[in-house]
Amino acid sequence: MTEQTHEAQGGELAWQLLGQMEQMTWDRHAGLSQRNAAENAPWFSEGQSLSALLKEDIGVGDTAAVIAAGPSVKRKDPAALIRETGYSGAVVASESAISYCLRNGVVPDLAVTVDPGIERVIRWLGDPNLTEEKLVEDDYFARQDQDDAFADELRANEEILELLDRHGSKIRMALSTTSAKVLVDRVFEAGLQVFWFNPMLDDPDLPDSATAKLQKENGFPSVNAGGNVGTLCWLMAGEVLRKKKVALTGVDFSYYDDTPYLNTQYYYEAVDLVGEDNLESLFTRFYNPHVGAWFYTDPAYLWYRQCFLEMAEDSDFETFNCTEGGILFGDNINCIPFRDFLGNIAADACA
Amino acid sequence: MNDVLKGNFEPKKKVKAEVTEDDAEEKFEREARKRLGGSIAFVSKKKVNWDDYDGNKGDK
Numbered sequence: 001m002t003e004q005t006h007e008a009q010g011g012e013l014a015w016q017l018l019g020q021m022e023q024m025t026w027d028r029h030a031g032l033s034q035r036n037a038a039e040n041a042p043w044f045s046e047g048q049s050l051s052a053l054l055k056e057d058i059g060v061g062d063t064a065a066v067i068a069a070g071p072s073v074k075r076k077d078p079a080a081l082i083r084e085t086g087y088s089g090a091v092v093a094s095e096s097a098i099s100y101c102l103r104n105g106v107v108p109d110l111a112v113t114v115d116p117g118i119e120r121v122i123r124w125l126g127d128p129n130l131t132e133e134k135l136v137e138d139d140y141f142a143r144q145d146q147d148d149a150f151a152d153e154l155r156a157n158e159e160i161l162e163l164l165d166r167h168g169s170k171i172r173m174a175l176s177t178t179s180a181k182v183l184v185d186r187v188f189e190a191g192l193q194v195f196w197f198n199p200m201l202d203d204p205d206l207p208d209s210a211t212a213k214l215q216k217e218n219g220f221p222s223v224n225a226g227g228n229v230g231t232l233c234w235l236m237a238g239e240v241l242r243k244k245k246v247a248l249t250g251v252d253f254s255y256y257d258d259t260p261y262l263n264t265q266y267y268y269e270a271v272d273l274v275g276e277d278n279l280e281s282l283f284t285r286f287y288n289p290h291v292g293a294w295f296y297t298d299p300a301y302l303w304y305r306q307c308f309l310e311m312a313e314d315s316d317f318e319t320f321n322c323t324e325g326g327i328l329f330g331d332n333i334n335c336i337p338f339r340d341f342l343g344n345i346a347a348d349a350c351a
Numbered sequence: 352m353n354d355v356l357k358g359n360f361e362p363k364k365k366v367k368a369e370v371t372e373d374d375a376e377e378k379f380e381r382e383a384r385k386r387l388g389g390s391i392a393f394v395s396k397k398k399v400n401w402d403d404y405d406g407n408k409g410d411k
Contacts, residue, residue, distance in 0.1 A: 013383075016376075023384075024387055026392060028388035028389075030392075033391075115391065202394065203395075215400065221402075223399050225392065225393065300387060300389050304389065
């Protein structure tokens, strides 16, 4: 068999858009984020500042494991390994991975949410107002190659509501001031311990910075999210929980090569933009040499990958990508199986 | 200005403007901006800004 070298293929239009993703994200979310922050202000006194976490000792030892919600999670089952090994370091989960964690017997030490979106994000924590009609209107979750539990959406929703109501009070939530009010309501209703932060919407050092204005108004720290909640979990583990070795799981930033385009997050937007026949111009394939397989990514995740690689360049902690798939690899990232991290790295850190 | 430049006859041939590659690219990027974007911003080379403008604000 000829050995393939890792390279990227296709996605010409995605590469063309890469330099504009920051502006596109601002255009898409800045207004909504600021409106959300204003609407959430009455709740700020009901939680603590993110800076309060600096005083807490979370997880044993110097390691953390991030569990995000990429498609590798249902294949690799990192929660099962955490239970099997009795890992006692910090577990940091994206809000989209909370239900997976709880269903598999892992209560995250810290959950993180940052997306300002209104309707969809509530589904990760259980939507008390979910109806069949809503499901018919939005097939987003049904299409995703993520948690299989979402295939039967109403049942999954009931299960998440119940799990979070039962375990919520044990979970710290790093909650963005710009989160949708419906999510904030759900977080407080479920009894999670809230630690507020502002996401950096723009450079806080610039004049008229929206981020600086928010921070001045509410006094909470501002945090660089790196474009998405998975990267933010990594940053929280290293910069807030101050762990020296951080493992990533479920941080694919991509789709498995046999995933139909229909099952990707921006499918409808992509078809709208370039047409069904030209989708390959928006999706880029990467060969991951650590697992010997191809994966493909869309413009948003291509940008997330670039953001992460840039942030990893000067991070003060070590990064171990234990996703065992996906497209996040390169300088400053050690790609190893999660079992190896738990058995060797984490064990040594606790010794 | 419009009053100065307006035409006073109907040309026989209809003039069709050519769509250049730059126009098409610009249009694509404009359309892309309406549809795509990340979940939240990324700010180059910054991590956490801990400065509390009011150190006690928000703390329980």
